[in-house]
Amino acid sequence: MDLNFTLEARCPETEARLGRFRTTHNEVETPQFMPVGTVGSVKSLDPRDLTDLGATVILGNTYHLGIRPGVPTLEALGGMHTMAAWPRSILTDSGGFQILSLTNLRKITEEGVQFRNHIDGGLLDLTPELSLRIQAAIGSDIAMVLDHLAPSNSPRAVVEEAMGRTTRWALRSLAARTRPDQALFAIVQGGVDLELRQRHVEELCAHPFDGFAVGGLAVGESIPQMYETLAFTAPKLPVDKPRYLMGVGTPQDLVEGVARGIDLFDCVMPTRNARKGGLFVDGGRRKINLNNARFKDDRGPLDPTCTCYTCRTFSAGYLRHLLVAKELLVYRLLSIHNLHIYLELMRNLRAALREGRFAAFRREWWAGVPAKG
Ligand SMILES: [Zn+2]
Known part of the structure; x- marks a missing residue:
């Protein structure tokens, strides 16, 4: 779904931009921060707290919600908007990050990721198609493609392989879309290698995604490296689509991310801390x-x-x-x-x-x- 992102102002000295987009639930002004509701609730807060705070988009985690309560229950309960009584927008991640951070016995193949979950050790094959099926059951306004995230300090060949797979999985995700009311964002990988970042932007931007995320940052590189990669990558993304920096960060990172052209952020930091x-x-x-x-x-x-x-x-x-x-x-x-x-x-x-x-x-x-x- 096209989010009809419109730019309302641009900073003449930096890449910062003011904009807005519309989901079927509400209008979202950008730059925007999205509180994280991992298992279907922003921990300890109810929807009234969140609306009082002025939150317009919250995050749901595909990995967590797909494991528990699982697709049949999500569908029976009417998806996350209904079960959590949240009237505004929801963005879901694809599950890729939690697989790398929470699970063991993982095997990444061209088909998808095989892993044992952290709840009961059950074996699951998460494919780009299954990730989208879970995100459809959650009913998020914005879904993310399943990506293959390599740590920033990985050898170039590893980053390059993960990047190529992320592109192929992104295209499979485009083909597997089922909900006309759900936008789909692609995720740019490439670690801190600017040449790989350039190539991946070109690969992904040739396809009709509704927005683009800069992934693979805040996973082990230094802060100056993160800012440099962001300054290089974000301005190369389409000017008329929202840009999302995943999993970042501190208030300093928000100010600097906005200055480099980012529109959306999420992080567990404010609530977890x-x-x-x-x-x-x-x-x-x-x-x-x-x-x-x-x-x-x-x-x-x-x-x-x-x-x-x-x-x-x-x-x-x-x-x-x-x-x-x-x-x-x-x-x-x-x-x-x-x-x-x-x-x-x-x-x-x-x-x-x-x-x-x-x-x-x-x-x-x-x-x-x-x-x-
Ligand atoms: Zn206060």
């Missing part, structure tokens, strides 16, 4: 550890610059007490805070782009980031 007391503050420029004893008797908010429900309502000392006591409420309150920081940063980046001051915003934002940490 929140549950451990790792909180982004000061517009995402710094991180604090709420476990630290210095917050014990702190009657002030955990972030005086933040306007989220948690910071407006509770003291840092009380939140620390809940965290130390592992009280359930704290996971929700801290997730609300961190996601607010991320989504507010994206709102600020969009406002800066709309008002033609993105480059100045970026400079000012970085000026407030501490030298280390």
Whole structure:
């Protein structure tokens, strides 16, 4: 499905761009961050929390949902929008990343990936076609092709082989589409080898995908290598299709990804860190550890610059007490805070782009980031 992506502004000094696209569920403004709802829920948050935070797209994981509850139950329950009561958009990954990170006994062939899942050890052959079948049962607005991800530090021949297979699997995915209401994004691989990246962009962009992701980053390369690869790759993607940087990253990565022409991001970082007391503050420029004893008797908010429900309502000392006591409420309150920081940063980046001051915003934002940490 064509998402009718429209560009509304471009930064004259960087590759940053402001745009919007439309799914059958809602309109999505870009640049945008997508909270991760791995097994069909953004951990500890309900749909009202997410709409209050201003989230417009959330992520579902094909690997997790395909293993449990599985396709028949997903279909019986009406897909993720219905079962999770989520009225806005959903993007699903293809399962490729979890196979490499979570499973053992994997065998990658031209047909697909054979692996034992991490729940009951059951054997599954994930093919590009099965990945799309699971994504159709989830009912996501945007599906991703199954890709073969090679770690960034792999030998060139390994990266090249994974890249070629990713193209063939992407074309099989195009042929296996069943839902006219679902967009399909291809994934550019090629590690940190710019020549391979160039070649893969050319291979994939010759086909009618509805958007393109830059994959194979944040998997072992250095931050400067990631930014360099992104600066090279993103501007070569079609100007009239959304560009998605998968699995990235820190607030710094969001600012720099946008500056290099990325429209969509997802990462477990804000929610996963929140549950451990790792909180982004000061517009995402710094991180604090709420476990630290210095917050014990702190009657002030955990972030005086933040306007989220948690910071407006509770003291840092009380939140620390809940965290130390592992009280359930704290996971929700801290997730609300961190996601607010991320989504507010994206709102600020969009406002800066709309008002033609993105480059100045970026400079000012970085000026407030501490030298280390
Ligand atoms: Zn807050």
